[in-house]
Amino acid sequence: MKLYFSPGACSLASHIALIEAGLEFTTERVDIRARKTASGADFLAINSKGYVPALELKDGAVLTEGPAILQFIADLAPDRQLAPANGTLERYRLIEWLNFIATEVHKSFSPLFRPTSTEDMKETARTHLGNRLGWIAGQLEGRDYLMGSQFTVADAYLFTVLGWANFVQFDLSPWPVLAAYTQRVAARPAVQQALRDEGLIK
The missing domain is CATH 1.20.1050.10 (Glutathione S-transferase Yfyf (Class Pi); Chain A, domain 2)
Structure with a gap:
């Protein structure tokens, strides 16, 4: 997985959650104003909304919106108890x-x-x-x-x-x-x- 982030932005929450969950991931910094990633990619091609966080999954799918990403991360590592069980x-x-x-x-x-x-x-x-x-x-x-x-x-x-x-x-x-x-x-x-x-x- 790859987390697209901007330092100190709301993507920091997803960054914290990924580490708390003990998951393997990489990060790539995004210049929100220029809409460019650190590698020079067009960020709008990754997330057409133009803002972080964006989480790219192993199959290439991209998940956006912090609250959704946070719950997704928590559910990947239920043993870490970062979210209560679904349905409760x-x-x-x-x-x-x-x-x-x-x-x-x-x-x-x-x-x-x-x-x-x-x-x-x-x-x-x-x-x-x-x-x-x-x-x-x-x-x-x-x-x-x-x-x-x-x-x-x-x-x-x-x-x-x-x-x-x-x-x-x-x-x-x-x-x-x-x-x-x-x-x-x-x-x-x-x-x-x-x-x-x-x-x-x-």
Whole structure:
């Protein structure tokens, strides 16, 4: 398998999940603005949506969209317990988290990165983010991870998205539980390896 990624983008979650799952894979960096891979390939020919992550399978099929890729990875290594078993209520709780992170947190960061966003648009995004992160902080009280004591692919995703706060000067200090959670996830060997591999830490 090959993961197409951009350092620190949402593809980091899939990178973490692949390492946590103990799967064999390679990576190729993508310049999202130029739509080119590190080898010079046209990324739009690989993923016509033009963004990461994209996971190329052994048979050449390409899977896109982070929440789908994360569950696919988890199901390839069920012994690692990165997702509850299919068909269980807990699996739907995981899907619930992945959808919430994707639509309510991930997308709320977008106006803060976009050069064309007005200050009013950014302020609206900050308010929305604050409300959503406050809710997440409440859910994490007394828990190590989103699903309880077990790390799942949803944690890889939330950790990745929370990491963007520094880049857009969004203050997470009102929620100490989020800082503790981020440190807990960051300490995992697989997370450290993914961060090193993407050049985000030495």
